[in-house]
């Protein structure tokens with residue numbers, strides 16, 4: 034697991050692995066996979082909360098569980114920056130990972146493909162491929178989005194590309 | 208407009224003659240030149256050519272196909288006009304796909320199906336094909352605009368969608384199956400699918416569709432550092448599919464550890480993309496019009512001007528179920544293929560007995576490739592031809608190890624209950 038910091042690594046190993054190799058076109062097997070996705074997401078969210086490091090909320094945006102929307106946030110200099118998060122489960126899932134999108138940041142950073150898809154490190158796809166089908170949505174968030182936010186939000190803030198919303202609801206993390 | 212401009216010229220001439228002061232004549236002459244220029248511009252106003260019914264071989268400057276039909280006269284292609292029967296689907300209308308579409312349009316291809324979900328941006332202007340005034344249009348609409356002007360004979364279909372989503376994939380599949388253009392065609396409704404996308408996810412989606420439809424396709428790619436690329440022919444069941452083994456890419460020769468990726472996702476050059484599009488469409492023409500050797504894999508390393516070739520057999524343990532079905536079908540038809548190959552060899556042998564071709568080859572040039580391309584097994588990742596490398600590792604053999612007991616904190620196994628549990632956590 035070259036290329037990740039120790040805390041990402043230790044978090045990753047605690048997220049429950051999945052076993053059903055099924056994508057959204059696979060009918061009943063997809064339902065099985067979807068249950069595993071929920072279990073793994075629930076465990077990851079509980080873990081984040083107990084470590085006082087809750088950093089995203091997502092929900093399925095359709096009954097089939099093929100589109101997900103929610104929020105993610107990052108605290109920089111004691112201020113909380115929150116972004117919309119969305120992604121589709123690709124037809125070739127889990128062979129290919131979901132492409133995580135932060136539409137509000139589209140065009141604001143080079144570390145993004147068009148449409149607001151975050152640009153992952155060279156280490157992500159090899160690790161995902163090696164662990165198919167054991168990695169799920171929770172793993173993609175932990176390995177893909179968390180390091181991306183940690184690397185890019187400070188740059189975006191310091192360069193003035195994003196401003197903090199000064200309303201009380203999004204002030205410094207409690 | 209032309210009449211008005213002529214009047215203006217006359218007025219200027221009259222003015223010049225009526226002026227006693229000849230020092231002003233030079234500026235009036237300059238104005239006349241400007242009017243001439245505008246007149247030329249007006250005369251060159253775009254005139255759309257009308258459709259042609261048959262491809263003519265007549266060499267006149269009004270025939271858009273004369274130089275292509277010459278391929279037939281020269282004996283390169285047996286029947287060029289067949290190109291009008293073919294349908295080609297191009298997935299991804301970016302730096303490679305748009306240029307490939309223009310080449311096929313100029314060649315007079317019968318029908319093009321174009322797929323992309325993206326819009327034209329100013330950041331695309333370092334590549335060929337799209338123009339600054341098309342910024343903001345969808346790539347598919349902008350492409351149809353340009354291509355239908357270039358050649359109105361080509362039937363163009365545009366699909367603004369993302370083939371990796373469930374809905375986009377369904378539309379993609381049904382559009383490939385539609386046979387209204389040529390109802391007598393066997394198999395799907397298209398002759399070839401060209402993948403010109405820039406990411407692994409979309410390539411895997413094309414692979415999935417083509418394996419399910421038993422559809423021949425070609426994959427193309429340009430490296431993120433913009434200095435190498437490749438094209439690959441994929442025949443379901445016969446050659447390795449895109450999931451049989453991790454993708455094979457050309458090593459640029461630049462040390463990965465010294466490649467600076469900080470602050471950028473990908474670079475692109477119109478040259479590399481143009482070369483790859485050219486290689487892709489050349490292979491397409493050879494496949495469809497049956498001339499020359501169709502390359503199973505051709506790499507391009509621009510730093511060294513090195514073009515590695517090879518072929519890849521399918522992996523009997525491929526993770527793609529449709530690929531395994533196609534492999535089984537291919538094995539079943541082996542006796543028929545062997546008999547046909549034998550008959551062809553015998554026919555060739557009897558021709559050879561009649562005397563060597565080009566006996567007067569004074570420069571002793573060999574036109575036959577004397578080295579077979581390297582052939583590798585899709586299942587093994589070792590013994591790659593020089594200059595090629597795997598992009599991703601293979602998945603671990605997870606089947607052999609029982610999945611670790613999932614240490615979940617929940618024992619619930621009902622989907623709706625699980626959804627509610629996650630929602631409750633989100634609301635906390």
Ligand SMILES: [Zn+2]
Nearest residue numbers: 448451525530
């Ligand atoms: Zn395969």
